Amino acid sequence: MKIPSNVIAFAGDKVKIYEQFKDYFNHYHKKGSFDETVSLSEKENKINIAVKEEIARLSNLPTVDGIAPEVLATSPMYSWATFAVIGAMVDAILPDAIIDSVGLYTNVLTGGYGDSFSIDIKPRDLFVVSKAGKGKRTSEVHKQFEGQVTIVPEFHDITVQVALYKVLAGKENLAEFAMKAAKSLEAQMTVDAYNCFNTAMEALDNAGDDLLRVAGYSQSTFVELAQKVTAWNGGNKSIAVATQLALQNVLPNDANYRYDLDSDYAKIGYVKSFAGTDLMVLPQISDYKNPFKLALDDNNIYIISPSAPKLINLALEGSTISITNGLYDNANLTQNTTMKKSYGLAVGTSSIAAIITLS
């Protein structure tokens, strides 16, 4: 199981716990690779013990057994170690979690703090060949040029707070808030990656030979764009990706079709393969800032080649930082945790893609 280098550096010879956590995360979400011979609840128990040991190791406490949690929480080293471990666990799963959600069109890059990212792009064009006379040594010189896209990541923060009294009363739990903060960061990254992708796609040319954006679905435009994307991506087969609502529009022009209750269309809501092109659902995600809107546009069908170079680059800078103050540090007896993740996004590709916007 691949663990990011910054987590390995942090964990030293105790990297196994982060592998266990990643295995647990994949098992919990039923995706990626995980050990199916051990039950989820058994893994949870093992991880709880291992996490406590890891926190004790980092906080230089010989043992934490028998010490009440509220007492442990007053130890600055224990508090620091707890959130250091949470940060490392988030880093262990974040790249994979992001790839799962936006990996079809996003290249995830990781680097250290202070790094900027540059992606060199090779030209996709071929040279134009000309007929020539027989007594001539050279023809006109042709050249092509590489380009570069750079990304300078920016910090994205979230601070959560609990009141001491509510913690003591068992009504609030900072660790739970912290994990939710990490999940929020992942969700925001997913939305940002999608928005970057969608903005670029909706800006594609919609006329002339450059046409890659068509308003309104028809079978012929679908096939035309699918073969254009495949051909210009060096034969890498194109697929259509969209939300389930959008994909249900991919049907033959001739409406004289019938489907039975056992068909793909009735069971999963769209045709899995149409006119030689596979269709794949982009799972909708909630736009949690605007109840109950959804983040992915249900009016767009994207045609991409997943095996060609990705369209969007997501650069993750350094590890997740979590800053937690002491239990009694705030005058109003509250406690804060701030999660910081530095990332940036940019379109940068040698591939082409196309979009059909539904009316």
Place this chain on the structure above:
Amino acid sequence: MSYNVLVQNAVQAMNIDALNRSAMCTTANVDNGNVFYLASKSSTAGEGEVWLATQPATASGLKLSFTLVGTTYLSIADGNIGTQRVTAYELECVDNSSNLWMAYSPEIVTVVSGTKKYKGINPDPRDFTNLEDEVFTAFKPQVGDIVTMTADGIGATAIGSNTFAVATTGQYKLDWAATANAA
């Protein structure tokens, strides 16, 4: 801001050493495809074969003209999902009786940060210019030479129906004109 990108499609300077010179401009950055006089050599020690570039001027003659062969493109991989072709103009030299020269150096971009300079970290030719006070190469366009350059190498005059790119007083860039320069 992007700088001009030049391709020497077919130029006599490819085969004649004397049509290539080392040059330097002490007053401005000079893009590839910019034109200038090389009237005198640098007097700085160690720059015995470096010529100083000065802007075209009416008094010294502006008879450098190119005719537009056609509008074409250069493939520059800028990372866009859509087209990665930049509009460019193929030009044929029809007159250089004023002996003007044109800048053309390999596009290894120098990134300047404060007083520090870094080479080789950016491959995009649109970020390349020949920096002020640094030695670059220039060639003398000859009648019949064919070059291609992007719009960044041609001045503010709109192309419209103009079919000539000519040397213009007070600027290093060529500019569009209806006719070749007469004087």
